[in-house]
Amino acid sequence: MKSFSNTYIFVFSAIMVVIVAALLSTAAMVLHPLQEKNIEIQKKRNMLSSIRIENNAKNAEELYDKYISDSFVINAETEEQETLNAFEIEMGLQMRKTLEQRSLPVFISSLDDGTKKYIVPVFGKGLWGPIYGFVSLNDDFTTIYGANFNHDDETPGLGAEINTEWFEAQFANKKIFNKKKEFISIDLVKGGADPESLNEVDAISGGTLTSNGLEKMLYDCLGSYQTYFTNQMKNNK
Amino acid sequence: MSDRELLFSSKNLKLLTNPLNVDNPITVQVLGICSALAITVKLEPAVVMAISVMVVLAVSNVVISALRKMIPPRIRIIVQLTVIATMVILVDQILKAFAYDVSKQLSVFVGLIITNCIIMGRLEAFAMSNKPWSAFLDGIGNSAGYGLILIIVGFFRELLGSGELFGYPVFEKIGIYNIGYENNGFMILPPMALIIIGIIIWVQRSRNKELIEES
Numbered sequence: 059m060k061s062f063s064n065t066y067i068f069v070f071s072a073i074m075v076v077i078v079a080a081l082l083s084t085a086a087m088v089l090h091p092l093q094e095k096n097i098e099i100q101k102k103r104n105m106l107s108s109i110r111i112e113n114n115a116k117n118a119e120e121l122y123d124k125y126i127s128d129s130f131v132i133n134a135e136t137e138e139q140e141t142l143n144a145f146e147i148e149m150g151l152q153m154r155k156t157l158e159q160r161s162l163p164v165f166i167s168s169l170d171d172g173t174k175k176y177i178v179p180v181f182g183k184g185l186w187g188p189i190y191g192f193v194s195l196n197d198d199f200t201t202i203y204g205a206n207f208n209h210d211d212e213t214p215g216l217g218a219e220i221n222t223e224w225f226e227a228q229f230a231n232k233k234i235f236n237k238k239k240e241f242i243s244i245d246l247v248k249g250g251a252d253p254e255s256l257n258e259v260d261a262i263s264g265g266t267l268t269s270n271g272l273e274k275m276l277y278d279c280l281g282s283y284q285t286y287f288t289n290q291m292k293n294n295k
Numbered sequence: 296m297s298d299r300e301l302l303f304s305s306k307n308l309k310l311l312t313n314p315l316n317v318d319n320p321i322t323v324q325v326l327g328i329c330s331a332l333a334i335t336v337k338l339e340p341a342v343v344m345a346i347s348v349m350v351v352l353a354v355s356n357v358v359i360s361a362l363r364k365m366i367p368p369r370i371r372i373i374v375q376l377t378v379i380a381t382m383v384i385l386v387d388q389i390l391k392a393f394a395y396d397v398s399k400q401l402s403v404f405v406g407l408i409i410t411n412c413i414i415m416g417r418l419e420a421f422a423m424s425n426k427p428w429s430a431f432l433d434g435i436g437n438s439a440g441y442g443l444i445l446i447i448v449g450f451f452r453e454l455l456g457s458g459e460l461f462g463y464p465v466f467e468k469i470g471i472y473n474i475g476y477e478n479n480g481f482m483i484l485p486p487m488a489l490i491i492i493g494i495i496i497w498v499q500r501s502r503n504k505e506l507i508e509e510s
Binding site for chain 2: 062066067070071074075078081082085086089092093096097099100115210211214215216263264
C-alpha cells in the first residue's frame with residue numbers, strides 16, 4: 059500500500075473540508091428561499107385545514123388570501139399590539155414566555171356562508187419533539203369549528219395519528235367553556251370519550267404521551283386567550 | 296482495447312442483481328436493520344427512504360471510488376464519513392425544498408442514513424478497491440436490495456396494521472372488516488418488522504440452500 063506523508067494527509071483533509079463546506083453552504087443558500095416558502099405555505103395550509111377548507115400545496119396561497127380576512131396580535135390582557143405581524147409570530151417562542159409577556163396572534167376568516175371563524179395557533183410538546191397546529195372557534199368563542207395538528211417527530215402510526223382526519227374531526231363542535239362560562243379546555247380520554255360529553259375526545263391508543271402533550275398544549279394555549287374569549291362573549295350579548 | 300469491459304458485462308450485471316437476492320444487504324449480510332424497523336410502518340416513507348439511500352450510496356460510491364488512489368488509508372474512514380454526511384445533508388435539503396410533505400414524514404430518518412451500515416460497508420469493502428462504474432452499479436444494486444426488503448416489509452405492515460396501501464384504505468374498500476377482521480396493532484410496532492424480516496430470511500434460505508451456514 060502506498061504510504062502518505064503527514065503533510066499530504068493534512069493538505070488532503072483541508073482541501074476536502076473546504077470543498078464540502080463550499081458545497082453545503084451553496085446548497086443551503088440556494089435552497090433556503092424555496093424551503094422558507096414551503097414552510098410558509100405549510101403554515102397557510104394548516105390554517106386553512108383548521109377552518110375545514112380542502113387545500114393543496116398549489117392553491118394554498120390563493121385560498122389563504124380569499125378566506126383569511128384579518129389578523130391581529132393581542133397580549134393576555136387583550137390589548138392590541140399593533141406593531142406586530144400576526145403571521146410572523148412563532149407560537150413556540152411565545153409559549154416559553156410568561157403569560158403576561160406573550161404576544162398572541164388571532165386570525166379571522168370569513169367563510170362562504172358569511173360566518174366568521176377565529177383561528178388561534180397552539181404549540182406544545184409531544185413525545186419526541188414539538189407539536190403544533192391551529193384551532194378555529196365559532197363566533198361564540200366557545201365552540202370549536204375545526205382543528206389542525208402537526209408534529210415533527212412523533213411515532214408513525216401512534217403519536218403521529220394526531221394529524222389524521224379522524225382525530226382532528228373529533229374536535230368539531232366541542233366546547234372549551236362550560237355552561238358557567240368557566241374555561242375547561244378539551245380532555246383527551248383513553249378508552250373512548252363519552253359521546254354525550256361536550257369537551258371530551260378520544261385519545262390515541264399507543265400514543266399516550268403525545269395525547270397528554272396535546273391536551274396540555276390546548277389547555278395552555280387556549281388558556282392564554284381566556285380573557286380575550288370571555289370579553290368577546292360579553293360583547294356578543 | 297482488450298482490457299476494456301462492456302458497460303453491462305455479466306460481471307457488472309452481477310453487481311446489480313446479486314444484492315437483490317444471494318447477497319442482499321438486509322437478509323444475507325444483516326446490515327441496515329435499524330432503519331428497516333423504523334420506517335416501514337407505512338409504504339410511502341419506505342419508498343422515499345429507498346430512493347434516498349440509493350442516491351446517497353450510488354454517489355458516495357462513485358466519489359470514493361474516483362478518489363480511492365488519493366485517499367490516505369489512515370484517514371479513509373473519516374473521508375468516507377464526510378462524503379456520506381455531505382450527500383445525506385444535500386438529499387435532506389433537496390427533499391425539504393422540493394418534496395416538503397415527504398420530507399416531513401421521514402423527519403429524522405433521512406439524517407440517520409449517515410449511520411446506515413450498508414453505506415459505510417459498501418464504501419469500505421467495494422468502492423475503495425474498484426473502478427467508479429463498477430462502484431456505481433454496486434451502489435445501485437445494494438440500495439435496490441435494501442429498498443426491496445423495505446418495500447416488502449412496508450407493504451405487509453401497512454396492509455395488515457392499518458388496512459391501507461399508500462394511505463388508500465384497501466381493506467375498507469374490499470369489505471374485509473365486515474367479515475370480522477381487525478387491524479393488527481402489533482404490525483405497527485417495530486418488533487413485527489423484525490419478525491417479517493425473519494420470515495423473509497427463512498423463505499429465502501429454504502429456497503436457496505447455498506445460503507444456509509454449516510453449523
